[in-house]
Amino acid sequence: MSPVLEIEALSAWYGEAQILFDVDLTLGRGEVVALMGRNGAGKSTTLKAIMGLGVRVDGAVRFLGQSIVGAPAYRIARAGLGYVPEDRRIFKGLTLEENLDIGRHPPRTWPDGRPAPSWTQADLFRLFPNLARMPGRAGGAMSGGEQQMLTVARTLMSNPLALLLDEPSEGVAPLIVEEMAATVRALKAEGLSVLLCEQNLGFARAVADRAVVLEQGRVCFSGTMDAL
Ligand code: ATP
Ligand code: MG
Numbered sequence: 001m002s003p004v005l006e007i008e009a010l011s012a013w014y015g016e017a018q019i020l021f022d023v024d025l026t027l028g029r030g031e032v033v034a035l036m037g038r039n040g041a042g043k044s045t046t047l048k049a050i051m052g053l054g055v056r057v058d059g060a061v062r063f064l065g066q067s068i069v070g071a072p073a074y075r076i077a078r079a080g081l082g083y084v085p086e087d088r089r090i091f092k093g094l095t096l097e098e099n100l101d102i103g104r105h106p107p108r109t110w111p112d113g114r115p116a117p118s119w120t121q122a123d124l125f126r127l128f129p130n131l132a133r134m135p136g137r138a139g140g141a142m143s144g145g146e147q148q149m150l151t152v153a154r155t156l157m158s159n160p161l162a163l164l165l166d167e168p169s170e171g172v173a174p175l176i177v178e179e180m181a182a183t184v185r186a187l188k189a190e191g192l193s194v195l196l197c198e199q200n201l202g203f204a205r206a207v208a209d210r211a212v213v214l215e216q217g218r219v220c221f222s223g224t225m226d227a228l
Contacts (some may be wrong), residue, residue: 002065004162004193010059012049019045020217032194034204043197047164058146080108082209086196088151093117099139103157117190118159126201127183145172153214163194169200181206
């Protein structure tokens with residue numbers, strides 16, 4: 001079975017400044033890969049380059065065997081690649097439930113036609129008990145960590161086939177990091193693949209099968225969490 005996401009010789013530029021240099025990375029079905037590295041190493045840029053957002057790219061990116069280089073981000077998302085960016089976008093004037101509803105997409109199938117996992121609001125409230133405790137709450141009246149959970153939950157409402165998560169544990173209390181970790185494990189158990197930018201080594205170790213480490217835009221390590 002071909003990988004869910006295949007990245008070959010991916011380079012990326014902001015204007016004239018080259019940020020990524022020939023990055024290779026694959027994400028198999030049901031695999032969780034931690035993309036690690038120091039501040040500024042190029043982790044977020046890798047996710048932006050995959051989604052075609054705000055960077056010029058060169059190289060190959062295939063999602064479920066199809067090239068997605070040059071495709072607009074909304075179309076990539078519609079094809080089932082969920083993306084939770086660094087800057088959390090919630091609708092402050094809408095309630096928690098309305099925010100979740102905005103992400104909704106009908107259930108999907110895998111390329112071979114089998115049904116893919118799908119999530120209801122009730123499922124997400126089971127995954128994120130902290131969200132379940134605030135029915136009707138306005139997005140703007142939620143803490144940073146709660147908004148972070150909401151963006152992950154809203155992306156799951158789109159029933160993605162794979163997920164790109166940019167530092168879901170950032171600025172989040174340890175208890176909620178635990179919920180995030182449990183959620184990532186639940187997604188993996190359902191056969192979803194997750195590429196996780198993460199600086200929190202504890203969190204990465206708790207969920208990831210493998211790590212890819214970037215240094216100044218180049219892959220400097222790729223291997224098991226134990227070898228890291
Ligand atoms: P962090 O751990 O701090 O989130 P990161 O590994 O995600 O870091 P990136 O955000 O990918 O790092 O940034 C990589 C490099 O690209 C940095 O040197 C950064 O200054 C630069 N950069 C990021 N965004 C832009 C932009 N919009 N325009 C120009 N340069 C940028
Ligand atoms: Mg980043």
